[in-house]
Amino acid sequence: xxxxxxxxxxxxxxxxxxxxxxxxxxxxxxxxxxxxxxxxxxxxxxxxxxxxxxxxxxxxxxxxxxxxxxxxxxxxxxxxxxxxxxxxxxxxxxxxxxxxxxxxxxxxxxx
Amino acid sequence: xxxxxxxxxxxxxxxxxxxxxxxxxxxxxxxxxxxxxxxxxxxxxxxxxxxxxxxxxxxxxxxxxxxxxxxxxxxxxxxxxxxxxxxxxxxxxxxxxxxxxxxxxxxxxxxxxxx
Numbered sequence: 259x260x261x262x263x264x265x266x267x268x269x270x271x272x273x274x275x276x277x278x279x280x281x282x283x284x285x286x287x288x289x290x291x292x293x294x295x296x297x298x299x300x301x302x303x304x305x306x307x308x309x310x311x312x313x314x315x316x317x318x319x320x321x322x323x324x325x326x327x328x329x330x331x332x333x334x335x336x337x338x339x340x341x342x343x344x345x346x347x348x349x350x351x352x353x354x355x356x357x358x359x360x361x362x363x364x365x366x367x368x369x
Numbered sequence: 370x371x372x373x374x375x376x377x378x379x380x381x382x383x384x385x386x387x388x389x390x391x392x393x394x395x396x397x398x399x400x401x402x403x404x405x406x407x408x409x410x411x412x413x414x415x416x417x418x419x420x421x422x423x424x425x426x427x428x429x430x431x432x433x434x435x436x437x438x439x440x441x442x443x444x445x446x447x448x449x450x451x452x453x454x455x456x457x458x459x460x461x462x463x464x465x466x467x468x469x470x471x472x473x474x475x476x477x478x479x480x481x482x483x484x
Contacts (some may be wrong), residue, residue, distance in 0.1 A: 292472065294475070299477070299478075299480075300477050300478070301373070301375075301460050301462075301475035301476050301477045301478050302412065302460070302475045303475070304472050304473075304474060304475075307472060347411075347412065349412075354417075354424075354425055355400060355402070355417045355424065355425060355464070355473075356402075356414040356417060356425055356427070357404075357412075357414060357473060358414070359411045359412040359413070360411065361410075361411045362411070
């Protein structure tokens with residue numbers, strides 16, 4: 259089941275710069291997308307979401323962009339901080355409650 | 370800030386044994402979920418539960434699995450006869466409503482190891 263894909267398993271960014279995490283999906287029925295952050299030995303923590311009727315949602319340092327025609331979304335973190343180092347999961351939902359997760363991208367922010 | 374809690378944090382069991390994983394969802398939430406993550410793989414949906422009934426279940430959620438809300442606060446996942454491949458992190462989540470933009474909040478997980 260590859261409905262949600264995060265093609266970059268890891269990303270390394272310098273503190274203060276922008277982190278861009280990408281996610282692609284195949285199911286055109288998805289209408290709500292979420293980003294979760296996960297530290298080792300913890301559960302996913304909700305970060306930000308976007309409905310399919312929007313193309314951008316911003317919350318502080320986090321912005322999610324949705325390109326429906328390309329079936330692509332991205333999470334921008336600016337400025338990146340060392341505490342942002344974690345695994346980031348993209349998730350999608352459409353028609354039912356269940357979330358379909360991507361495989362995650364490990365972000366490392368170095369000083 | 371209210372949060373989803375799960376117990377135990379770790380569980381080791383022998384193949385064929387029954388395990389019960391426990392969750393306390395956020396108190397005013399009405400929708401409950403179990404997900405799991407096998408090491409190195411993606412987080413996968415298992416089951417959703419509302420009004421004391423299963424709303425949806427995945428193909429993973431076979432007859433060996435069951436869920437229950439035995440009282441007003443706990444939500445449990447039972448695996449009747451564990452298999453080696455049940456070893457995973459199990460996450461409980463809850464949601465206040467099923468409205469379009471409601472978010473599922475996850476607990477810290479239970480790491481299950483089946484030997």
